[in-house]
Amino acid sequence: MTHKTSIHRLKLTDFRNYATAALALDGRHVVLTGENGAGKTNLMEAVSFLSPGRGLRRAVLADVARVGAPGGFSVFAEVDGIEGEVEIGTGSEGEGESVVRRLRINGTPARSVDELTDHLRILWLTPAMDGLFTGSASERRRFLDRLVLSLDPAHGRRASDFERAMRSRNKLLSEGRFDPAWLTGIEQQMAGLGVAMMLARREMLGLLAGLTARQDDSSFPSARLALSGFLDEESDAPAIEIEDRYLAALANGRYRDAAAGRTLEGPHRADLLVRHADKDIEAERCSTGEQKALLVGLVLAHARLVATMTGHAPILLLDEIAAHFDEGRRAVLFDRIDALGGQAFMTGTDRAMFSALGERAQFVTVRDSVLSA
Incomplete structure (x- = not known):
């Protein structure tokens, strides 16, 4: 049996174009819609930092913090994870070449970012991979x-x-x-x-x-x-x-x-x-x-392999996933994503492209770094 892994609360500070942002989630899939440049992909990149590595853009830490911010960035999440409810906080400290990444699990400093895989697995697909x-x-x-x-x-x-x-x-x-x-x-x-x-x-x-x-x-x-x-x-x-x-x-x-x-x-x-x-x-x-x-x-x-091997469905980050498919193939795609049993974050400029998801998704509008239901 596959168990669901999901993010229930996400908070960003000085991450890319976000001075601060908070998102309360109910465990359903999340669809982020808005114009290009509004910050949809930045939000998904923040989620990708809840896994080891440099995120879905493979960014240098110093480039992730908001321009003009006094310190580094931070990403905080409340997660229903592999080992149950957990609070994860990660971000950067330092300046220039001395910028380092920090990670806290339930408020305690982690020994390594690899500890993140004890709580959730995150997979992604972005237009850069086309x-x-x-x-x-x-x-x-x-x-x-x-x-x-x-x-x-x-x-x-x-x-x-x-x-x-x-x-x-x-x-x-x-x-x-x-x-x-x-x-x-x-x-x-x-x-x-x-x-x-x-x-x-x-x-x-x-x-x-x-x-x-x-x-x-x-x-x-x-x-x-x-x-x-x-x-x-x-x-x-x-x-x-x-x-x-x-x-x-x-x-x-x-x-x-x-x-x-x-x-x-x-x-x-x-x-x-x-x-x-x-x-x-x-x-x-x-x-x-x-x-x-x-x-x-x-x-x-x-994603199905990860769910089978770990017993927990991964979180999927699918940037502009619906843009190149017709209505019928989009419906099949959403059914297959939903059948995995996990939570997926998806972005697009047109909310209508995700209509086949119906009540299976929570829709969030992103406009000028502001999030609204």
Whole structure:
């Protein structure tokens, strides 16, 4: 049985264009409507800061605080979460390069922002992601890693530790310091972390494949997913053997990487390959509408996976979600969102586009940084 996770109260201080704002919610879906630039996406970005990371815009903390504000920003929420009712407060402190993020759970400082995943999982889809299939491999890796993070919070630490070790190796190679003991120690760390990242990504794709294969709704077609660009041939070998092979590849590639000025093999070079399952063509060759439907179907499948694996439906942030769909497909979309059993925040310029939600949603108008029912 899936339990609902929802936000019941949200308060912002000095966040983007909001000097202060408060929103009382009743657990239904939330539809934010208003003109472009009114602050709809900013409000959803504030909700995204109730999860680890840099929010749905991947913003630098110093850029999030309202221009002219005397300090940083703060986001406060009362949540019916995975472990019951909880109060979450997060925000920024400091100035310039010394800005840091703070987090309090029920008024007590948290040891890490990863503690947020004990209380709620937040997934999002924004217009900036519409070009995912035609964009760079780094964008697709980031998208995939966000999917993995929703079920495996340690994945983020593994990725940052790998990047740190890789930078150290690159620095040594650029300086011509080929000390075998030193480089081997760093490369052993990179091998362990890199293979763990690869296996976590593969596991996520396997879990999603099991869900998308059972989708029978042609409104949002299924996608076939695969990884490419890092140890592609090592699909069935034990992890320890894969680590040894990657370690050997790093050792053999030292002079090549030194000449290139970067590490040429690793999880940072992987790419997510996506195909339209029914048509059996690459997603990048699909029409714009088909790509949007594929992406929405993938995000909804992932949300269903999170609900299944955790027993709690995630909170969805869907920015301008209805803009590219006709009335019939919007109705199907809203039914599928509602069937997940969680709370979704959606934005749009026209309230009429969300009429199919009926009483399942709470409508909020955003005008000049002011919220009204």
